[in-house]
Amino acid sequence: xxxxxxxxxxxxxxxxxxxxxxxxxxxxxxxxxxxxxxxxxxxxxxxxxxxxxxxxxxxxxxxxxxxxxxxxxxxxxxxxxxxxxxxxxxxxxxxxxxxxxxxxxxxxxxxxxxxxxxxxxxxxxxxxxxxxxxxxxxxxxxxxxxxxxxxxxxxxxxxxxxxxxxxxxxxxxxxxxxxxxxxxxxxxxxxxxxxxxxxxxxxxxxxxxxxxxxxxxxxxxxxxxxxxxxxxxxxxxxxxxxxxxxxxxxxxxxxxxxxxxxxxxxxxxxxxxxxxxxxxxxxxxxxxxxxxxxxxxxxxxxxxxx
Amino acid sequence: xxxxxxxxxxxxxxxxxxxxxxxxxxxxxxxxxxxxxxxxxxxxxxxxxxxxxxxxxxxxxxxxxxxxxxxxxxxxxxxxxxxxxxxxxxxxxxxxxxxxxxxxxxxxxxxxxxxxxxxxxxxxxxxxxxxxxxxxxxxxxxxxxxxxxxxxxxxxxxxxxxxxxxxxxxxxxxxxxxxxxxxxxxxxxxxxxxxxxxxxxxxxxxxxxxxxxxxxxxxxxxxxxxxxxxxxxxxxxxxxxxxxxxxxxxxxxxxxxxxxxxxxxxxxxxxxxxxxxxxxxxxxxxxxxxxxxxxxxxxxxxxxxxxxxxxxxxxxxxxxxxxxxxxxxxxxxxxxxxxxxxxxxxxxxxxxxxxxxxxxxxxxxxxxxxxxxxxxxxxxxxxxxxxxxxxxxxxxxxxxxxxxxxxxxxxxxxxxxxxxxxxxxxxxxxxxxxxxxxx
Numbered sequence: 001x002x003x004x005x006x007x008x009x010x011x012x013x014x015x016x017x018x019x020x021x022x023x024x025x026x027x028x029x030x031x032x033x034x035x036x037x038x039x040x041x042x043x044x045x046x047x048x049x050x051x052x053x054x055x056x057x058x059x060x061x062x063x064x065x066x067x068x069x070x071x072x073x074x075x076x077x078x079x080x081x082x083x084x085x086x087x088x089x090x091x092x093x094x095x096x097x098x099x100x101x102x103x104x105x106x107x108x109x110x111x112x113x114x115x116x117x118x119x120x121x122x123x124x125x126x127x128x129x130x131x132x133x134x135x136x137x138x139x140x141x142x143x144x145x146x147x148x149x150x151x152x153x154x155x156x157x158x159x160x161x162x163x164x165x166x167x168x169x170x171x172x173x174x175x176x177x178x179x180x181x182x183x184x185x186x187x188x189x190x191x192x193x194x195x196x197x198x199x200x201x202x203x204x205x206x207x208x209x210x211x212x213x214x215x216x217x218x219x220x221x222x223x224x225x226x227x228x229x230x231x232x233x234x235x236x237x238x239x240x241x242x243x244x245x246x247x248x249x250x251x252x253x254x255x256x257x258x259x260x261x262x263x264x265x266x267x268x269x270x271x272x273x274x275x276x277x278x279x280x281x282x283x284x285x286x287x288x289x290x291x292x293x294x295x296x297x298x299x300x301x302x303x304x305x306x
Numbered sequence: 307x308x309x310x311x312x313x314x315x316x317x318x319x320x321x322x323x324x325x326x327x328x329x330x331x332x333x334x335x336x337x338x339x340x341x342x343x344x345x346x347x348x349x350x351x352x353x354x355x356x357x358x359x360x361x362x363x364x365x366x367x368x369x370x371x372x373x374x375x376x377x378x379x380x381x382x383x384x385x386x387x388x389x390x391x392x393x394x395x396x397x398x399x400x401x402x403x404x405x406x407x408x409x410x411x412x413x414x415x416x417x418x419x420x421x422x423x424x425x426x427x428x429x430x431x432x433x434x435x436x437x438x439x440x441x442x443x444x445x446x447x448x449x450x451x452x453x454x455x456x457x458x459x460x461x462x463x464x465x466x467x468x469x470x471x472x473x474x475x476x477x478x479x480x481x482x483x484x485x486x487x488x489x490x491x492x493x494x495x496x497x498x499x500x501x502x503x504x505x506x507x508x509x510x511x512x513x514x515x516x517x518x519x520x521x522x523x524x525x526x527x528x529x530x531x532x533x534x535x536x537x538x539x540x541x542x543x544x545x546x547x548x549x550x551x552x553x554x555x556x557x558x559x560x561x562x563x564x565x566x567x568x569x570x571x572x573x574x575x576x577x578x579x580x581x582x583x584x585x586x587x588x589x590x591x592x593x594x595x596x597x598x599x600x601x602x603x604x605x606x607x608x609x610x611x612x613x614x615x616x617x618x619x620x621x622x623x624x625x626x627x628x629x630x631x632x633x634x635x636x637x638x639x640x641x642x643x644x645x646x647x648x649x650x651x652x653x654x655x656x657x658x659x660x661x662x663x664x665x666x667x668x669x670x671x672x673x674x675x676x677x678x679x680x681x682x683x684x685x686x687x688x689x690x691x692x693x694x695x696x697x698x699x700x701x702x703x704x705x706x707x708x709x710x711x712x713x714x715x716x717x718x719x720x721x722x723x724x725x726x727x728x729x730x731x732x733x734x735x736x737x738x739x740x741x742x743x744x745x
Binding site: 055056057058135138139141142143144145146161162163164165166250252253254266269270271272 | 393397400401403404422425426427574575576577578579580581707709710713717720721724726727
C-alpha cells in the first residue's frame with residue numbers, strides 16, 4: 001500500500017469503522033444497561049456492603065474487613081459448604097448422566113409425534129415454579145398421607161420420614177431438584193446430540209463399530225463441548241439452590257439441608273446482619289468463579305474442540 | 307509504612323463515602339428525625355401494611371372501603387403481605403423499609419414488636435393520644451385489661467414510650483369435631499377444661515372407634531410449641547424475656563408428651579404437607595388447634611355447627627400463648643395525622659365489629675364486640691373461650707432477635723416430636739443457642 005492510497009482511503013475507512021462501532025454499541029446497549037443495573041451494580045453494592053455492619057433499619061457502620069475475617073471463624077460455614085458441595089456434585093452427576101441417557105433414548109424415537117410428546121413431557125417440570133414443585137413434593141413425600149408412604153405400605157415397605165430425618169433430607173432434595181431441573185439438561189443434551197454429523201456415525205458403522213464403540217469413540221467426544229457447558233451451568237445453578245430448601249425444610253433437620261445461599265438468607269433476613277450476608281455472597285462468587293476456572297483449565301484434557 | 311497506612315485510610319475513606327452515598331440513594335438510612343404530628347388529619351396518602359393472605363385481604367378490603375367512604379380525602383393504600391408467620395412478615399417489612407418504601411402504618415404482632423421498637427423507626431404516640439385522650443380512654447376502658455398491661459410491658463419503646471396501640475389478639479384453643487367425638491362416644495369436655503391424660507385417653511378411644519387422628523402435631527412456635535409449654539407451667543423465656551428457659555424439666559416433659567402422642571399414632575408423623583381442614587371435614591381428624599383464625603376455615607368447609615372450641619388440655623393448669631396485633635406510626639411518615647385518623651378508625655366499635663364478622667382472624671380487642679353477635683354468630687360454640695383465655699395467657703416471648711430465636715425453638719421441637727433427638731439433650735442445645743441471642 002503506497003502512502004498516497006493510504007491518504008486517500010483512510011478517512012472513509014475510519015468513518016466506516018466509527019459507524020460500525022457506533023452501531024455495535026447501539027445493539028449492545030440494552031444488554032449492557034441491564035448488566036450494569038442488575039449485575040454489576042448490585043455486585044459492587046455487595047462488595048461495599050460487606051465492609052459494613054448493617055441491620056436494615058438503623059444506619060450502617062463501617063467495620064472494614066471484619067465481616068471477611070468472621071467468615072474464617074464461623075463454626076457453621078464448614079457444614080453449610082459441605083452440604084452445598086454434596087448437593088452440587090450430586091446434582092451435576094445425576095443431571096448429566098440421566099439427561100444424556102434420556103436424550104439418547106428420545107433421539108432414537110422415530111415417531112415424530114411420540115418424539116415431540118416425550119420432549120415436552122420431560123421438559124415440562126422445569127416450567128413449574130419452585131414454590132409449586134416444593135409444595136407438590138411435600139404432599140408426595142408426606143410420611144402419612146403421601147403417595148410414596150401409601151404405596152410403600154401396600155407393598156410392605158416402611159418408608160422413612162424424608163424431610164425430618166437428617167439422613168434422608170438432603171437426598172430427598174437432590175431427587176426433587178433432579179425431577180424439576182432435568183428437563184433443562186435433557187434439552188441441552190438433545191441439542192448436542194443432534195450436532196453429531198450422521199456421516200461420521202455411518203462411517204463408524206461401515207467400519208464395523210458396534211453401538212457402544214460408536215457412542216464411546218464418536219458420539220461422546222463430539223458431545224464433549226455440550227457436556228462441558230452442561231457441567232458448568234448445572235454446577236453454578238446447584239451451588240445457588242435456595243427455593244426448595246426454604247420452602248420444604250428451612251435448612252433443617254439439624255442443618256442437614258442448610259446450603260450456603262440458605263445460610264446467606266438466614267444471616268441477612270433473619271439475623272439482620274446484611275454486611276455478613278454480603279460477605280457470604282462474595283464467598284459464593286469466589287467459589288463459583290474458582291470452580292468454573294478450574295473446569296475451564298481442565299477442559300483441554302477432555303473437551304473435543306474442532 | 308506510614309505512606310501505605312495513609313493510602314489505606316484514603317481508600318477506606320473513599321469506600322465509606324461511596325457506601326454511605328449508595329445506602330442513602332437506596333433510602334436505607336434508618337432512624338431519622340422525628341417530625342412531630344404532621345399533616346392534615348383528613349387529607350393525604352397513607353400506606354398501611356398488614357399480614358394477610360388472599361382470603362384475609364378480601365375481608366380487609368371491605369373494612370378499608372368503609373374507611374375511604376368516611377374519609378374520602380385520605381387515599382389509603384393497604385397492602386397485605388401473605389407471610390405465613392409474623393417473623394417472616396417483620397423481615398419483609400424491614401426489607402421494604404430498607405429498600406426505601408414509604409410505609410405509614412405497620413400492623414405488627416407481638417413477634418415483631420420488639421424488633422421495630424428497638425430500631426427507633428416508630429413515632430412515640432403520646433402526643434396523638436393526648437390529642438384524643440377521651441377517645442383513647444374509651445377504647446382502653448373497653449379492651450381486655452391484660453392486653454393493655456401486656457402492650458405496655460412488652461411493646462413499649464426503649465425509654466418506655468408508647469409506640470403501639472393494641473388491636474385484636476389471639477390465644478390458643480382447640481376446635482373439636484363434634485361428629486368424630488360423638489361417633490367415638492367421647493364426651494366433649496364440660497366447661498371446656500380437660501387434662502393431658504384425658505386428652506390422650508380421648509385420642510386412644512377415637513382412634514379405636516373411628517380411626518381418626520386426635521390432632522396434628524407440628525412445630526409452629528405459637529401454635530404447636532407454646533400451648534404445650536404453657537399448660538405445663540413452662541415457657542421458652544422467663545417473665546421479662548431476659549433469660550431463656552427452654553430446657554426446664556417441664557418443657558422437656560411437654561415435648562416428650564407430644565412425641566408420645568405421635569408415637570402412639572394419635573397424630574400423623576410430622577414433616578409433610580398435612581391438610582388439616584380436609585381431614586377435619588372428612589372426619590379423619592378430631593381437633594384443630596388455633597386462635598380465632600380457623601373460624602374462617604370452618605366457615606369455608608361448612609363445619610361451624612359441627613365444631614366446639616375448648617381450652618387446651620392441661621398438665622398443671624390452664625395456659626395459652628397470646629399474641630396481639632398493634633398499630634403504630636412510622637417516624638418517616640409524612641402524613642402522621644392522617645395515619646392517626648386511620649388508627650382511630652381501627653379502634654372504633656364499628657371496625658371491631660367488622661373484624662369480628664368479616665375478618666374473623668383475630669379476637670377483637672373490645673370486650674363489647676367479643677360479647678356481641680358480631681363475634682359469636684356464624685362462629686363455633688365456645689368462641690368466647692378464646693377471649694376468656696386472656697386470664698391465664700402468656701405473651702409469646704419475642705426477643706429483639708425474634709426470628710433467630712423462633713427458628714431455634716421450632717427446629718428443636720421438630721427434632722424431638724419426629725423422634726430424631728432426645729428431648730432433654732435437644733432442648734439443652736437449643737437453650738444454648740437462645741442464651742447467645744439474648745446476650
